[in-house]
Amino acid sequence: MLRDLRRIWPQTLAIALVLGCGIMVLVGAQATQATLIETRAAYYDQHRFADVFAGATRAPADIVAAAHLIPGVAKAEGRISFHAVLDVAGMAEPASARVLSIPEGGATLNLPLVRLGRLPEPDRADEVALSEPFAQAHGLVPGREFRAVLNGQLRALTVTGWVLSPEFIYTIAPGAMMPDDRRFGVIWMNEATAAAAMDMSGAVNDLALRLTRDADERAVIAALDRLLEPFGGTGAHGRDRQMSHVFLDGELQQLGAMAAFMPPIFLIVAAFLVQMVLGRLITLERRQIGLLNALGYGRRDIAAHYLKLAALIGAMGILLGWAFGWWIAVAMIGLYQDFFRFPFLIRDWGSWALVVSAGMGVATVVLGALRPVWATLRLRPAEALLPPAPPHFGKSIADRLLMRLRVRQTTMMILRSILRWPGRAAITVLGVSASVAVLVMSYFLFDSVERLTQSVFSQANRQQVTLTLARPMGESAVQDALTLPGVSRAEGAYVVPVRAVHGHRIRLTAVQAHFPGAELARLVDDAGQVVVPGTEGVILPVTLARALDLRAGDLLRLELLAAPRSILHLPVAGLIAQGMGQDVHISAAALFAATGSAPQVNMIHLAVQADRMDALSAAIKQTPGVAGLSDWAEVRRQFDATLSENMLTMVGLYTLIGLLIAVGVIYNAARILVSERSYELASLRVLGFSRFEVGYVLVGEMMLLTLVAIPLGWLAGYGLAQGVVGAMSTEIVQIPFFISRRTFALAGLAVFFAALGAVLVVRRRLDRVDLAMALKARD
Amino acid sequence: MTIALSPLPIYRTEQVTRVYRSGAVDVWALRGVDLTLAEGEMVVLLGASGSGKSTLVNILGGLDLPSSGRVFFRDQDLTQASDKDLTAFRRAHVGFVFQFYNLVPSLTARENVALVTEIARDPMPPEEALERVGLGHRLDHFPAELSGGEQQRVAIARAIAKRPDVLLCDEPTGALDSKTGVQVLEAIHEVNRDLGTTTVLITHNADIQRIAHRVIVLADGRVIRDRANTERLLPAQVSW
């Protein structure tokens, strides 16, 4: 057996690698997923991550006790929460932070984990703790000071410690697309300090609940909503609307999608390769098999021998897959730690995936080996001792057609070979197209994200800066913004949290009111079309409409969760396909007509001269009415940087394993062709054909199959990409389905050259065939 | 019967040796062969198994290089030729016929011949070449559908279709029965007669020597006899 293995080791290795890739992706994705899930679960549990969250404008502190009485609530905690603009040394533009109060007597839910220093002393009004990533980004070690605009006043605050929290595993500013540790952080301060800053003594505006095991979350949410209604409740929600949790969930879902779509392709190709290579090996060893059989070895022993060989290939693939899978898991978890801040990691090596992948690996090789081994079982010793019947070149219709073709005879040899062994050609085509499909599937993500960014940054959001106002103002605020330094255009917008209700379906989201003549921030669909909401009704993202089971023309109930807290019934005027965004869109005219109130704005989009950004930033830090600022150019820069870094790593990896399929398949097919026909090809050399012309017969056949396979791979890749989009899309982020010509071209070219490389390596074996030996050969 | 032989030598070898190194032992396949072959000649090469016949013919055909000595084809020194030159040489000048036919199984008789005519400078149509060897009615048959003799005649047609200067035949009748063998020899004979192709024919069969102009006998890597036939027989007159 070792001799057999040595004889075909490069082929064996190629198969093991293909198989290993499938297992690697499965184990890698699963180990990463399992590690993240277990770590998150332990973190949530140890730090008492809440189950239900709610905000209100201002509720009396005793509302917490009332919330505790809701059936199913194990623990309730009230906090003061708000956003503040910060002035940090070494940063021209303002940073912003979510400020949270630490209840008197310490937190009992969402426990902050002190990583460095300590929490603020209860009686110290100037002390705060900072979220670790933000503090790290600025080197704000305990003892350092920074300034914050609290309730319109710039105040100096002293850092006491660095903190992590299960609420902020993924820390992202509201409305941002990516975490930005420099610009956004979380601040924990004493309740008294927060209350003083916000005029909230004896009151809370943020509630967190932990439920009992058998609680009915929906019922608790409904009860809490009723409880907070008089106090400006902005809608209670479960973890499924908690930012950090949702983003982590989305990532886990994407990992799952990867584990679901990639491995089967590799396993199927590996099975076919096993069949192809073992089939050839058994043909080569026919006589030996016959001899052993004649000598009294049972056919079962012989079949077992080949099965063992297959199992060995399987074992190699499984071990390779595990090893690289773990390596990838470690690397991916490393990547994730840039986004997801866990205080500790509970590593899970994907025990489930190990078992499953081993099972699948064994099944793959055994299935692949079945046919050739079955053939040995049926072989009679007498037959086995004869040379195999010469290949028959028949006179089928296809053959007759070929005969009419006026092509070179070397080309004819290629075509006849394909016709003669259609199964093998089919496997080759299948394998190569799988390779193309894997590449399309991984490259298209670039296209989709590019399209998404294109629509988000270049079409929908052409403003340089968006100001978030601390509270709604009249339209005149937009005029005032024009007087800020460097501002050449200002547009108002109004966004208000809303509970969208249709029948028994409820979603918490926001309503965006669009003012006429907007040129900076516009509503743009996936196809790049600008959509202007009409004077009647609302426009819904397709995903939200689906979640609420709404169609155009249906009536939607909107409960505004901020002043004026009206309940509106508005018709759905249209749907919009959007990559990101769950907001309900409406024209300002329609909204304020429905609420009966005067038009207001709480966001202002600005076009700013590039060289005046610093001046604007400085001015904003002094402007009390502004609660936050987002710099879109910076957002885009960050977004692109993060994406290109991470996606390049991923794409590099996928390119590698995707091409491995093509290389494995072509290498094996070419080796088999050479092994069967090296003498025939060498005798062409005798006739005066050059190495190049002889190589053409081999290379031509493989590349012809590759060329047939590429368009098939494009088709398959298209289908798979569609599946991936479906599997990766969440209600919040819809990855737009778009594949560029560049992706198709790149995938096709990469596979073409990989295949060419593989076949050229095999071609060199033709040079080594001894011409004189070739002439003595009978077969 | 005799034909006027051109006095120009087509081949000239000087002290050709060929040593095979297999493991520790050196096998001397040729131990210094001096030969001159005339244009248009038909030579039969005889000798015991292992005497070096195939080795010599392979060297003449540009498939192999001597270990020492020189081989001239007309004024071209084959021992100085690169692999590329030798390929071009075979392509332009040499037709081979081997014991085991070496046809391409996936090509029909006509296509096997066309394989070579497509890369030749002044070939005859494949149909004509096959007609010449009496296979004009088997054009579209695959080798597997032909008898051994027919396959060998396809091989001859393939070798002559490019109108080579030399036809090198290594035991062309070795795998055939006497009657079929005669047909094959007739084909070779006619090519030599009608096209004036210099022909070297290796055989184990002493009777066949009588169809040649000249008979060369090798033993242990040396020429031990080299003489012209005063009288030639037609292949049909030979039997074994």
Ligand SMILES: Nc1ncnc2c1ncn2[C@@H]1O[C@H](COP(=O)(O)OP(=O)(O)OP(=O)(O)O)[C@@H](O)[C@H]1O
């Ligand atoms: N590739 C090789 N490696 C080693 N020795 C070889 C090789 N080819 C031929 N020989 C040796 O060279 C000698 C001459 O061989 P060659 O094939 O020329 O003989 P031959 O006269 O054609 O014999 P036969 O009539 O059996 O075909 C033999 O002893 C043979 O064993």
Ligand SMILES: [Mg+2]
């Ligand atoms: Mg010989």
